[in-house]
Amino acid sequence: MRRVTIDEVAERAGVSVATVSRAVRGLPNVSPATRKRVLQAAGELKYRPDPNASRLAAGKSGVVIMAVPTISSWYTAQAMAGVEAVLQGAGIELSVTLLSDSSSRDRVVSEPGLLASRADALVLLDLVPTTFEPDSRFPVVVVGDHSDAFDSVSIDNVHGGRIAGEHLVGLGHSRVGLIAGAEEDKFTAVTMLRTRGLEEALAGVGVSLEENAVVFGHYSGLGGYEAMNELLARPNPPTAVFALSDDMALGAIRAATEAGMSIPHDVSIVGFDDHELSFVLGLTTVAQDPAGLGAAGAQMLLDRLEGHSGAPREAHGEVRLIERSSTARI
Amino acid sequence: MRRVTIDEVAERAGVSVATVSRAVRGLPNVSPATRKRVLQAAGELKYRPDPNASRLAAGKSGVVIMAVPTISSWYTAQAMAGVEAVLQGAGIELSVTLLSDSSSRDRVVSEPGLLASRADALVLLDLVPTTFEPDSRFPVVVVGDHSDAFDSVSIDNVHGGRIAGEHLVGLGHSRVGLIAGAEEDKFTAVTMLRTRGLEEALAGVGVSLEENAVVFGHYSGLGGYEAMNELLARPNPPTAVFALSDDMALGAIRAATEAGMSIPHDVSIVGFDDHELSFVLGLTTVAQDPAGLGAAGAQMLLDRLEGHSGAPREAHGEVRLIERSSTARI
C-alpha cells in the first residue's frame, strides 16, 4: 500500500506533474488527448492524490468538524445524518468531536478557534459560542440554537412549547406538569424556551405553571420515567404532562401505566421530537426535523466556504403538533 | 485567522523550529526551561500546528475513518460513541463516512484501500471486506461482524437468537413468528445468524420455524409495526414473536395492542438490543452493548497502530436475555 505519487503518474503518462495535477482535477488548460492519457495512467497505477498534501499545498483542509454534546441520541444522530449528507455531496469530510463534559464544552464555546486548526469550518450542535469572534476565514454554523454572531438554523422552541400547551389547554387541561431536560443545561436555551411557550399557552387561560409541577428528566427515557413517578407522587398530580423530548414522554407513559393509570384517559401526555417510535406508540408530540436542520446548516457552511460573506444568516425549521392517541379531553 | 507558523514561534522563543516541534508535542529531549519558553511563546501567538502539514510530514494522518451503513440508528450511534471515546483518548480524530447505498458499500467492501488514502486506519461497522487483503500498514477492524482476515469484535448472534428462542420455548410457545431485518441484507450475516439460533432452540423441542412465520421489518419501528400486522393476518398467528431489534419489537407491540391483543397475555414479544426505551417499556430482550464493541474495536486499532502485528484477533461482546414483562407462559 505504498503511496503512488503524482510523479509516477507523470512519468508514465509522459507529462509533467503540473499537467497531471490539472488533468486529474478536471481543470482547464489540458488538451483532451493529454487528459485522456493522464487519466489512463492514473487509473492503471491506482493513483489517489494524498489529501494531506493537497490540502497543505492548497491551503485548506477539506474537513469540517461537527461538535456534539452527546452522540447517542436520536436528535444528534438525525442532525449528523443531515450534515453528512450534504457534506458528502460536496466531497467534504465530516469529523465528529464529542464534547461530553462541560469543561470541553466550555473550551469550545469560548474558543472555537481551537478546532480551526483541524478543519475548514465548524458546525456546533446545540452549542453557541460566547466569546469567539466570527472570522470570515473560519465559518461556523450553529445548529439547534440561535446565534447573533454566526449563521444558525434552529426551530422556534417557544412556539413548539406553545402549541403543545395550547393543545392541552384546548382539551380542557389546566393542571399540567412539565418534564424538562437537564438542570445543568447551561449552553442550550432549549429547555427554557419550550417552557416559556408552555407558560404562554397556560397564561392564555389564566393558568400558571406551578413551581412544583416541573421535574427534570435529562432527556432520557429512564429520566422521564422517574420524573413522571415524582409528578404522580405529588399531592395534586397533573392531568396532563408535557415532556420536552419523546424519550422522556415514553418513559412517562410507562410510569403512568405502571401506576395503574390509562392513557389518555387518566392523564394526557405530549412529547417533543416525533422520533420514529412515537408514531408507533401513538404519542402526541411536537414534531421537528433535526436532519433537515443539519442539512440546512451544512449548506450554509458550504456557501461560506465558497466565499459567500455577509451578515450571519438565520434559518428556521418547522415544528408542528402531531395529534395521536396519548392526549384527550379531560 | 492567518496561520501562525512554527517559524514565528521559534523566533519568538529564540529556538529552532525543531525544538518547537518537540516541545509542543511533548517529546523528550527538551530541557524544562526551553519547553516552558516555547510553550509560552506558542500560547501568546495562539499557535496551532497545521494538521495537514504534520500529517504530510509525519506520513500519517492521525485520523481513523469509521464507515457505517446508516447513521441514525441506536445501534450505530452507540457503536460510534464507543469508538469515539477511545480514539479521543488517544488524540485521534474520528471521521465518519456513511455508506448508505449498496453500491458504495460494495466499493468499500471490495476495496477498503480507497479509504486508506484518507486515514491511518479503518473501522467497518457491520461490513466485512471481501477481496481486500490485510495490509499491516493499514489496520482495519470489523465491528459487529466476524472476519477471518481482520481484527474483529462481534457478538455471538447465533447464541443471541438461541436464548431468545429458548426463553420462548421454555414458556411453552411453539408457534413463534420472526420479524427479521432487511431482505437485501447482503453484507451482514446478523439476520441469518440470529435466525439460525432461533431455529436451533425450536428444534430442541421438535418444532420448526415455518416459512410463512417470517416477515421483514427493516430494523425500524414502523417496519416492525407493519410486519406484526402481517403476521397477525395469517391464518394461524404465532403466540410469540421474536423481533431482531428492539425498534421492530416496539412496533410489533403497538400493532398487537391496536389489534386488541394484550401483551404478554395474548402474545409474547422478544426484542434484541436492549436500548433504553426497552427498559422503560418493559420489553423482554436480548441485550448487547454496541458501545462496548466499538470501544473494543477501537482499542484493537490502536494496538495495531502502535505496531502490534500478528494474526487477526477476535473479541466477543456479551449477549444476555433480559426478562421483562412482554413475555409470559402461554
Added chain:
DNA sequence: GTGAAAGCGCTAACAG
C-alpha cells in the same frame, strides 16, 4: 497547452 520551480508548514534524521 505545458513545464519548471518554488513553496505549503511541519517532522525526522543527522550532526554537533
Added chain:
DNA sequence: CTGTTAGCGCTTTCAC
C-alpha cells in the same frame, strides 16, 4: 539538549 537540513506530495505562479 538543540540546530540544520532534507524532504512529505501536491498546487500554483510564471515562463515557454
